[in-house]
Amino acid sequence: MQKKKHRRPWGVFIAIVLAIIFGSWAGDQASLFGVTFYAIFDVLGTIFLNALTLVVVPLVSSSIISGISKIGNEGGFGRLGGKMFSFYIGTSLLAILIGLFFVNLIAPGTYQTAPPTTAIETQELIDLKEKLSHQEGQAFVQVLISIIPSNVLAAFSHGEMLGLIFFSLLFGYSISKIDTHPASILQGFFQGIFQTMIQVTHIIMKFLPYGVFCLVAKVFMSTGVSSLRSVGLFFITVMLGLIAFMFVGLPLLLKFIGKVQPIRHFKAMAPALVTAFSTSSSSATLPITIDCVEKRAGVSNRICSLVVPLGTSINMSGSALYECVAAMFVAQSYGIDLSFWTQFLVVTMALITSIGVAGIPSASLVAIIVILRVVGLPPEGIGLFIAVDRLLDMCRTTVNVFSDSCCAVLVAKSEGESDVLVKETF
Numbered sequence: 001m002q003k004k005k006h007r008r009p010w011g012v013f014i015a016i017v018l019a020i021i022f023g024s025w026a027g028d029q030a031s032l033f034g035v036t037f038y039a040i041f042d043v044l045g046t047i048f049l050n051a052l053t054l055v056v057v058p059l060v061s062s063s064i065i066s067g068i069s070k071i072g073n074e075g076g077f078g079r080l081g082g083k084m085f086s087f088y089i090g091t092s093l094l095a096i097l098i099g100l101f102f103v104n105l106i107a108p109g110t111y112q113t114a115p116p117t118t119a120i121e122t123q124e125l126i127d128l129k130e131k132l133s134h135q136e137g138q139a140f141v142q143v144l145i146s147i148i149p150s151n152v153l154a155a156f157s158h159g160e161m162l163g164l165i166f167f168s169l170l171f172g173y174s175i176s177k178i179d180t181h182p183a184s185i186l187q188g189f190f191q192g193i194f195q196t197m198i199q200v201t202h203i204i205m206k207f208l209p210y211g212v213f214c215l216v217a218k219v220f221m222s223t224g225v226s227s228l229r230s231v232g233l234f235f236i237t238v239m240l241g242l243i244a245f246m247f248v249g250l251p252l253l254l255k256f257i258g259k260v261q262p263i264r265h266f267k268a269m270a271p272a273l274v275t276a277f278s279t280s281s282s283s284a285t286l287p288i289t290i291d292c293v294e295k296r297a298g299v300s301n302r303i304c305s306l307v308v309p310l311g312t313s314i315n316m317s318g319s320a321l322y323e324c325v326a327a328m329f330v331a332q333s334y335g336i337d338l339s340f341w342t343q344f345l346v347v348t349m350a351l352i353t354s355i356g357v358a359g360i361p362s363a364s365l366v367a368i369i370v371i372l373r374v375v376g377l378p379p380e381g382i383g384l385f386i387a388v389d390r391l392l393d394m395c396r397t398t399v400n401v402f403s404d405s406c407c408a409v410l411v412a413k414s415e416g417e418s419d420v421l422v423k424e425t426f
């Protein structure tokens with residue numbers, strides 16, 4: 001494959017800063033020739049998101065099929081799976097415990113002056129409750145059922161990630177079991193699709209600064225930093241948890257278990273992290289995550305193709321942390337002192353529900369309502385912090401993506417890969 005030049009992503013950082021300044025200053029009413037900037041950025045941002053999402057199905061399926069057909073030949077599939085799930089669960093649990101530590105330490109809910117009964121019934125909250133009343137109790141079962149789709153074409157066309165991953169795993173594994181000649185033709189074919197989709201991703205990435213600008217400006221036009229005032233302590237608690245996990249917890253794992261330099265990994269993942277931040281969607285970021293993990297961090301296609309797409313669907317460390325802090329915050333606001341066992345239940349529920357959280361904006365809110373109901377708290381409680389959800393979504397999605405990439409590096413290192421993060425890519 002043609003060698004790719006790694007450009008410095010300063011353009012994207014500048015785009016984020018300009019977008020925050022412009023979005024906060026312009027608000028959602030400023031217009032040009034009668035058309036609001038909000039509407040303009042909404043259209044352009046959606047086009048950029050569509051372009052990213054467009055790549056996901058062919059890229060993920062070809063990546064898994066070509067990666068697994070190699071693993072199937074070599075054996076060790078079970079060993080890889082075991083390591084992968086241990087890292088997913090281990091990192092999510094670590095994230096939740098960090099969140100639990102900060103929410104108990106700062107106790108943001110105890111400073112909440114607004115009586116919880118006045119929690120605003122925003123349209124968003126009403127829609128969520130409506131959605132949940134159809135789904136509740138079935139959410140986890142639905143996730144399980146969607147792993148094995150009855151119609152593979154429907155799963156592909158609806159972008160149902162778990163079904164798509166399952167079929168691709170099965171297909172790739174079966175390729176490794178057929179005769180060498182047809183197997184090598186199929187391997188070459190899917191490897192070709194994979195490399196082509198990576199090239200398509202590179203083309204889309206040329207527009208990254210513009211897409212990022214539109215998406216971030218849009219958020220700051222509608223949300224605005226003023227929303228921070230009402231629930232500033234909650235915001236700070238979540239941010240401290242996310243920062244401690246991303247800049248202390250994961251780097252320690254990279255350094256002592258992976259034996260790699262964490263700073264190199266941050267630099268390698270920079271394009272994916274800024275994309276996750278601006279899109280609030282780990283699924284839409286997936287093509288760029290795969291590109292960064294393979295091309296910049298040097299993880300093999302064999303490991304990346306398995307760990308990253310699966311992690312994007314089920315390993316949501318940042319979301320798990322957020323869910324735990326949010327549930328505890330609501331309990332504190334209602335003056336409910338949660339016992340050790342109830343806190344244990346919150347931790348367990350955050351771990352389980354984060355597996356079912358989709359990689360799309362605001363997906364955690366549904367999981368939080370489920371947790372609140374399970375521990376006997378009023379679901380209206382999410383009205384207390386919904387105003388800052390969008391801003392925190394940008395940050396937790398960045399953490400979700402970084403955590404998946406760390407799992408890929410750790411699994412690759414444990415498999416003896418020697419090219420991982422050996423050189424600077426920034």
Ligand code: ASP
Nearest residue numbers: 281282319359360363364
């Ligand atoms: N937006 C998050 C993601 O895509 C999910 C969430 O926590 O809402 O990873």
